[in-house]
Amino acid sequence: MDFIQPASWADALAIKADLPSAVPIAGGTDLMVELNFGTRRPEALLDLTRLTELADWEVSDGLVRLGAGLSYARVIAELGGLLPGLAMAARTVGSPQIRNRGTVGGNLGTASPAGDSHPPLLAGGAAIEAASVRGTRRISAAEFYTGVKANALAPDELISAIYLPLPSGPEQFSKIGTRNAMVIAVAAFSLALHPDRKEVTTGIGSAAPTPRRALAAEEFLTAALDEAGLWGSRAALPDAVCTEFARLVRAAAAPIDDVRGTAAYRLHSLAVLARRTLGWAWTEFQHDAEGTGG
Numbered sequence: 001m002d003f004i005q006p007a008s009w010a011d012a013l014a015i016k017a018d019l020p021s022a023v024p025i026a027g028g029t030d031l032m033v034e035l036n037f038g039t040r041r042p043e044a045l046l047d048l049t050r051l052t053e054l055a056d057w058e059v060s061d062g063l064v065r066l067g068a069g070l071s072y073a074r075v076i077a078e079l080g081g082l083l084p085g086l087a088m089a090a091r092t093v094g095s096p097q098i099r100n101r102g103t104v105g106g107n108l109g110t111a112s113p114a115g116d117s118h119p120p121l122l123a124g125g126a127a128i129e130a131a132s133v134r135g136t137r138r139i140s141a142a143e144f145y146t147g148v149k150a151n152a153l154a155p156d157e158l159i160s161a162i163y164l165p166l167p168s169g170p171e172q173f174s175k176i177g178t179r180n181a182m183v184i185a186v187a188a189f190s191l192a193l194h195p196d197r198k199e200v201t202t203g204i205g206s207a208a209p210t211p212r213r214a215l216a217a218e219e220f221l222t223a224a225l226d227e228a229g230l231w232g233s234r235a236a237l238p239d240a241v242c243t244e245f246a247r248l249v250r251a252a253a254a255p256i257d258d259v260r261g262t263a264a265y266r267l268h269s270l271a272v273l274a275r276r277t278l279g280w281a282w283t284e285f286q287h288d289a290e291g292t293g294g
C-alpha cells in the first residue's frame with residue numbers, strides 16, 4: 001500500500017484526480033480500524049494531516065466555514081458558543097483521544113448513519129464543500145448522505161470544508177447509547193430553533209439508513225408555533241404540541257434491529273429525545289428573552 005503525503009491542497013486534489021482509488025486519511029479513527037481488521041485494503045492512502053489549512057475555521061458573511069480536518073476537540077474548545085449543536089454532539093464522540101484525532105470531515109467521509117456530527121449538521125442547515133481539480137461545489141447536508149455509509153462525493157473529490165449559518169436561536173443535541181461514554185449512538189436527535197425566520201429544523205441519527213431530517217415534524221412545529229404566536233410571546237409550549245412533534249419525529253425514522261438496539265427501542269427513544277430537546281431549546285429561548293429584556 002502506498003502512503004502519499006501531499007504538501008499542498010492543490011497537490012492533494014491533483015493526486016486524487018490521477019488516482020481516484022487513493023483513500024484520504026485524516027484522523028484515521030475510522031480508517032485505521034478498517035485497515036487493522038482487514039476490511040479495507042486500499043491501493044494508496046492520501047494523508048491529509050499535513051495540510052494545516054484544512055484544520056482551520058473562520059466566520060464570514062454569517063457563515064462559519066469549518067475546514068474538513070477540524071478535530072472534535074477544537075470544535076468543543078473553540079466553537080461551543082458559535083455552533084452549540086455541533087459542539088454538543090462533539091462532546092459525546094468517543095474518548096479524549098478520539099476527539100483529538102477524529103475530524104468532522106472524517107465523520108462525513110464515513111457517512112455512518114450513527115455519526116454524531118450528522119444530526120446537528122442537518123438541523124443547522126450545513127453545506128458540504130466538495131473539491132476537485134474541476135472546481136468546488138456545495139452539497140446540502142440533506143443531499144450529502146446517499147445510503148448506508150455512502151455519500152455524494154465523486155471519486156476525484158475531497159471534502160474541503162463544511163459551511164454552517166450562524167444560528168439565530170438555541171440548538172440542542174441528544175444521543176442515547178448503551179452507556180454514557182465511548183458509545184456509538186443507538187439513536188440521536190438534533191433540533192435548531194430559528195426565531196429569525198420562525199422555523200424549526202431537525203436531524204435524526206442512527207435510526208434510518210442515512211441521517212435524515214424529520215420534515216413533517218418540522219413543518220408541524222413551525223406552523224404550531226406561528227399559529228399560537230409563540231415566537232413572540234415565548235409562552236410555555238402546549239403539551240399537545242410537544243407530543244405531536246415527538247410522534248412525527250418517530251414517524252420519520254426507519255430504524256433496524258441490530259446489536260446496539262431494537263428498532264422498537266430506537267423509535268421509542270427518538271420520541272423521547274425529540275420531546276426533551278424541544279423542551280430544553282424552548283426553555284433556553286425563553287431565558288434568552290429574560291437576558292436581553294426582549
Ligand SMILES: Cc1cc2nc3c(=O)[nH]c(=O)nc-3n(C[C@H](O)[C@H](O)[C@H](O)COP(=O)(O)OP(=O)(O)OC[C@H]3O[C@@H](n4cnc5c(N)ncnc54)[C@H](O)[C@@H]3O)c2cc1C
Pocket residue numbers: 023024025026027028029030031032033048068069092093094095098101102103104105106107108109110114115116117157158159160182183184185
Ligand atoms: C474508539 C472509537 C470511538 C468512536 N466513537 C465515535 C462516536 O462516539 N461518534 C462518532 O460519530 N464516531 C465515533 N467514532 C468514529 C470516528 O472517530 C469518527 O467517525 C471520526 O469523525 C472520523 O474522523 P477521522 O478524521 O478519524 O476520519 P478517518 O478515519 O481519517 O477517515 C474516515 C473516512 O473519511 C474519509 N475522509 C477523511 N477526510 C476526508 C476528506 N477531507 N475528504 C473526503 N474523505 C475524507 C476517509 O477516506 C475515510 O473513508 C469512534 C471511533 C473509534 C475508534
